[in-house]
Amino acid sequence: ILSDGANVFDAASVSPDHAIGTDPMLLDAIEIIRGPAAVIYGGNAMNGAVNLIDSRVPKKLPDNGLAGGVEVRMGSGDQEKTGVGRVTAGVGQVALHAEVARHRAEDYDIPGGRLQDSFSEGTTSSFGASWITQKGYIGVAHTLQESEYGLPGHSHLNGVCHTHGIDLHCAAHGAYEDPFGSSDDHTAWIKLRNERTDLRADYDDPLPGLEHVRLRVSHTDYAHDEIDGPALFNHYSNDVDDVRLEFTHTPLLGFTGTFGLQYTDGTFSGLNVNKLHVPFPANAYGLDDVRYHSTRNYGVFLSEARAFGPVDFSFAMRKDWREISVATPAFRHSLSPEYKELFTEWYGPDWENVLEDELITTFLQRNPGSKANPFSASIGANWNMGDGYSTSLSVGRTQRAPSVRELYAYGNNLATNSYEVGLASSRRASPTFPESRTDLLETTRSADLTLRKVGGVVEFEVGVFHQDIKDYVFARLIETDSETGVPHNYLLYTAADARFSGLDGQVSVRLNEANTLTLFGDYVRATLKSEDDNVPRIPPGRLGVRHQWTDGSFSADAEYYHTFSQDRIASYETSTAGYDMLNATISYRLRLTARQSAEFYLRGYNLLNETAYVHTSFVKDQSPLRGRSMTLGVRYLF
Secondary structure, rough: OEEOOEEOOOOOOEEEOOOOOHOOOOHEEEEOOOOOOHHHHHHHHOEEEEEEEEEOOOOOOOHHHEEEEEEEEEEEEOOEEEEEEEEEEEEOOEEEEEEEEEEEEOOOOOOOOOOOOOEEEEEEEEEEEEEEEEOOHHHEEEEEEEEEEEOOOOOOOOHHHHHEOOOOEEEOEOEOOOOOOOOOOOOOOOOEEEEEEEEEEEEEEOOEEEEEEEEEEEEEEEEEEEEEEEEEEEEEEEEOOOOOEEEEEEOOOEEEEEEEEEEEEEEEOOOOOOOOOOOOOOOOOOEEEOOOEEEEEEEEEEEEEEEEEEEEEEEEEEEEEEEEEEOOOOOOOEEOOHHHHHHHHHHHOHHHHHHHHHHHHHHHHHHHOEOOEEEEEEEEEEEEOOOOOOEEEEEEEEEOOOHHHHHHHHEEEOOOOOEEEEEHHHHHHHHOOOOOOOOOOOEEEEEEEEEEEEOEEEEEEEEEEEEEEEEEEEEEEEEEEEEOOOOEEEEEEEEEEEEEEEEEEEEEEOOOOOEEEEEEEEEEEEEEEEOOOEOOOOOOOOOEEEEEEOOOOOOEEEEEEEEOEEEOOOOOOOOOOOEEEEEEEEEEEEEEOOOEEEEOOOOOOOOOOOOOOOOOOOOOOOOOOOOOOEEEEEEOOO
């Protein structure tokens, strides 16, 4: 996920209960980047990149010196109350921008009741300024996001789960105690604070041979607390500096393109921690539970394009050098004078350093560093066949290095009701597991074919894709324990060869000047090539129809789609029933003056009030989609 071409850094990729560090209410547009154009953002973008376009750093002076807008909306299904305001002012060559969004929602309705702990509340504010010339701009913005949201489906009963080799045991005994020791009826929630500072610049014709230069610099200070009733049981943080510089050259041998470099330096913490609320025991010693994973990444990239008659040819490549290190935690003890005296007899007067050195040696063996140098490349061609028809084909070879969780997980993840063991810790868990690895690269060979038509009464875009993935990293089920009443999965991150195939598309028919009908759908099939099993959490197929109507100031749309059941599941999954979804919107836009307008809208979601479960969710059975709800809003622009 990108923010105006720069990476978004949060904790969303580490656990599914973590929110993305941006506010959708403050976006201007969402851009989908696919094919060779996505390769310059790295192997994580092998299926494309989502670029979130915002105005926090102004790129141009507002017309007549002032522009902005206000939006207010209220919802019925969760008692939503949302307000958004933004303004951009021009003073000479300087543009100033301010924006704020505030929302509050209670637990949302589901068929038959309400979903406990599905509430959310938050405020996002941003202030920015730019110096703007005829050739470009340079500007800075600071954004603060604060929110609190519930964790539906969360249970701390399995905090007691531990392993004995390949066996998962979810009951307290000996040194394995329940870190919560209380009922499971408390509200579980996250308190988030995310600060981000952006420096952005775009400039045309800076030097001979260069058509454009783009700079993106960001500093992210992300943190959130995970709270269950009275217990603050975990604290996540992600402190990241990121610099990206792009140069677009003038045509060379008929090619136009961009080359650049990116540097990222970040420190992440919070993995494998579930008992910050538990006091350090008396007469004990050890290392702090909190681990700090530091990542440094250097990347260089190139993309080029050229037209050969009716064929537009493009290629792109990127090389990265990534290194992860795990900082040594602090040593601490709570030994009484009697124990100190005893340890002095055993280890000598320097007993603290002796014990610390022993623990650090073991820690470094269990938490080795990781080095990976992925390389990705893609080639594409688009044939413009005339009359609006075109066909595009792209092939690629991309590499992805495993994430911090996939490498270093070792313990309970209460968000997914699982005990997870990462690639770097497999042999620590059991000598029968595959060899521990930190140098693994997931390598994908892909092909995408798309046929499209633009213009005329009928427009369409239909695509098919195929991916062969070597060393696909996924969580393999070892065992399930239900002793607490809540099933807990023992998952081992491992690698296997996989195959993904699918199709998606839409066909639109303009019935007349006012009415357009669109048919859309998508389907993915994913299997493990070397095993008789399916890849887990793959979305089921979907097929739907959308009708759009416009008549002067009035507009409306209605969308119906059917999500099919998913029964092609991994060994430890359960099937998910299909459902029907009906959504609709009606709006009226009023032109007040040449520069002012107002829009009133009413939106309906899940109008059939279907009970719908999302197969890709780790807690799908505890967190159905919201039931029937209505949203009434007004938007004013000037």
